[in-house]
Amino acid sequence: MSKPDRTMYHFNPFRLDAGRRLLMRGNEVVSIPPKAIEMLLLLVRHPGEVLDKESLMKGLWPDTIVEETNLTVIISALRKALEETRTEHRYIVTIPGHGYCFVAEVSEAGEGAGARPLNGQSEQLSVKSIAVLPFKPLGGEEKDGYLGLGMADALITKLGNFRQIIVRPTNAVVRYAGLGHDLSTVGRELDVEALIDGRIQRTDDRVRVTVQLIWVENGAPFWSEKFDERFTNIFDLQDTISEAVARALMLKMTGEEKKQVAKRYTDNLEAWQLYLKGRHFWNQRTAQGYRRAIECFEQATGIDPGYALAYAGLADSYQLLGGADGTVAPKEVFPKAKAAAVRALEIDCTLAEAHTSLARVSITYDRDWPAAERGFKQAIELNPNYTLAHMWYANYLAATGRFDDANTEISLAIKLEPLSVMFGVDAGMIFYFARQYDRAIEQIKTALELDQNFWPGHWYLGWVYEAKGMYPETLSEFERAALLSGNYADLAAEIGHVYALAGRKGEAWKVIENLMIRSKQSYVSPFALALIYMGLGDRDRAFSWLQKGSEDHCWQMSFLKIDPRFDSLRTDPRFAGLLQRINHTL
Template sequence: MSNRQKLYFEFGPFQLDSSERVLLRNGEPVAMTQKAFETLLVLVQNSGRLLQKDEMLDTIWPNTFVEECTLFQNIFALRKVLGETAGKHRYIETVPRRGYRFIARVSQTVVGESNRTEALEPAPDLKSIAVLPFQSLNSDKEDQYFGIGMADALITKLSNIRKVVVRPTSAVLKYNGDEHSRITAGKDMKVDLVLEGRILRSADKVRVTAQLVDVVTGAPLWADKFDEYFTDIFALHDKISERVTDALTIQLTNDERERLAKPQIRNSEAHQLYLKGRYQWNRWTEEGFLKSIECFHKVIEIDPNCAIAYAGLSDAYSALAYHGYVSPIEAMPKSKASARRALQIDNSLAEASFSLASCFFLYDWDWLAAEKEFCRAIDLSPAYAIVYQGYGLFLTAMGRFDKAQEFFNRAIELDPVSLLINTSAGFHYYYSRRYDEALNQWQKSLEISNSFGLTHLVIGNAYVQKQMYDSAGAEYQKAAELLGRTPDVLSATGYLYAVRGQREEAREIVRELRELHSRYVADVAIAIVYAGLGESDSALEWLEKGYETRSNKLVYLNVNPVFDGLRADTRFKALLKRVSL
């Protein structure tokens, strides 16, 4: 190419000038880092071809050791620049465990010669689907979990298809036994399609009727019935998922076909126990977590190489510790060992990778390992909403608030009705002292449901920081009604009493927390009340106890406003250093 010639790549509203090294959108320059531009250039120059991660790392960072997470961060930044949203990737496709592909139609033009164009066919728009819990027509209470289990299994299978965005099980649980129409449910979850079904068991056989419905028109795209022996339930999952992909006229890659055909559990009895375990875990109670652990252990007794059961076990142990039901020292090593065993069996299991990332984050306080594993989990399953939420919490704890907002936004796009995600998405505002913005986000959570206790709890926290004490008290009362007098509710209430001058009431809360301590209560909960009272020695004493018990609350030590009065204390600074913050 002569010096007078310039090479341009055009796609959508964008024009990439490889000579001037600039990206234009509708003729206007787009701000981006140099490495982000180089990443985009490599992708566009190889449009339509799968680029392996190692190849991209060697090209963009020659003769330099760079973690895969750095490449992931560049891809994420590019998606933001290109205006991509979760599940609507028109430009960059992630091929889990392998690399990336530029999938938009690209025109290549050399200015100074007759224009020439080399084009790729544009990628079809992704479809979003909600799989509703299948309705059991049997009255047996033992079948209450079966409809949820059927939906969960299909969600897992369909999530392996890159051109389909599937709402997670947590998003559809509220519609179990609900009288809402499928169209209403689909609109609530902002999806294109809804898959629903009915199950009738008779002796050793099961009949399932299912249909895929267009949310906009209400018309069924596909409907069918299936009769199988109950012991061959896996074949039923395969048939339904295959018919759904056929109805969407999706061309599967060989890797996707392999993952669809690969059962995560091969034994029928183990499968039923696993479904019961997930059903109990999704109850989100101490009893439910304990029962799920029992079920997952039974699955492993039957099938010692069941990776998904180990991942479930990891989640259950982690949840017990996170919610303060057991000591982290007791539960988190079990969670970590279970996650590692799951990955040893199946290194491509995103659920296990996310569980391991959570262990590194909440228990080991190994920030580099945590971030690497969060990025890996997203790479394995780019539409896995809860990973973006978890990574957002990690970035919040690290004080990287702007980056956290990007990942919370992506989580909401993937699961817009999740109360946990919508509530978590206000944390980075709260911890960065942007209380009004936090309250605005949490108001969106209340619009989804007014009965999620965590939302009321954190709204109360923001009101305390704004010195709106009466409003805070009202929110804490609602949280207590919904959650009970948990350590977090008691701690927040005690802190409120302390900062508004009700010192005796605050001390009474401390006494109540200490009584709970004979069982287990996060030591940091007591430290928070003492911080509100201005009793630094006692607050630091209980923070030290929290350090000894590896309290997960310490990950927010550097950003939590309740500890601002301790930050000048050399003992507090030393504690931050020991937690690697």
């Protein structure tokens, strides 16, 4: 005679007695139909596995042919017994077109044995890519302007630690803040299999959140849960949600991943809110935005001196204020950027953002190219989903003439953030430096379809037209970029450079005169003036201003080795000397 089954399955707050076919909640027996008990046993014996409908029907009705609707009725009764609504899915997830999956953590205990966790062995609920959308206000109006995006950013950071899944970065989803987006369309635009869609409401000192996982293929939810917490415990809430989502996705965590998911960069609510505001201003990508971001990040680090992410944000803001923005002398702000990045790494050496910031400073300010490459590689190893690391590493590879590697790296950034006009334009810039001009034009034009007002795209497109001798088209793109950028000084110089190449020397000299007047009120890059003199054929003055550009650590000097505009100077011995000063060689 076979021994009776005395196995007990535990899934909080329930216990399922396999031998007696009883479902218990605490000391109370839960009323449940016999077939629902059998169904529950099949599910809990295979947690985390997708059990197809045909197998379930054979298991419940082995010698009878039944309609699939009978299965639906049993699942409905089971959810009712577990006090789970059809859209909650704390225990049972419907996999459209396949079957069902039990997603709660289950442990098994036999007679005289302690509980042990169960691990599924067959088909897993497999989501390879996901995007976390900015949480939307439940009432339709968000009083805390950064709370919804902040919750999404926290989940993105935590889920980004899992190597089994690609998580779209915050920059990729910020455009979807607000109501009115069709989720399936959003998912297809972001090229992901699933979405995390959340609703959030703050009432006095409490925060209520509803989170659901959505299949992009058909727009159907396959898990959802509600959370309620004090606002002062917002970080506990973020931990709880991220752990619940990880369980629903059946992500298997290594010890290190568990540690990273539980990691908090700050426990200070005010510092966190200031960080969110700082990133909001940083993402505006304007001089004023960088200055406001710096104010927010400095306030955040003042409140919490151990807030490494805020120091990384500070480093990014300083270097862009003195880099591509060009409104402040790089030598004035890059030491501050370096100090902030170093401080971030002193606090947390595993922070990919800080390694990336310091690597970029190593190129532009320290001119330490090997250190920069080590920094970018370390950042990508720590967080393969960090898109800025891929983009800036691609720029580094292009600057050193490794164009195939640069194309690979920028392609990774685009794969992670497919709607980024910035990454698409950067891919075109790499083709330009590689002297693949037709591919560069095609790539930049394609990227600009995402945002025709992205002024760097028109700037770089002008470079390509100039290389092809298409001066009217070059001027048109530079003039549009200048208008969109608010008359950025470097673009005025680009226009002067083209005037000189096109034989309009009087107009070129007028641009120089205006820039010299402008330099008395605000910073004008020496590199910009060198461009015009080079177009005029005045090599001595061109080299003199390039020398000053080197001393000022102008960001364009990093690309001197491969920039086609300087081909006419390469045979001059002074050009090799310039490359040596920035630790480059021909």
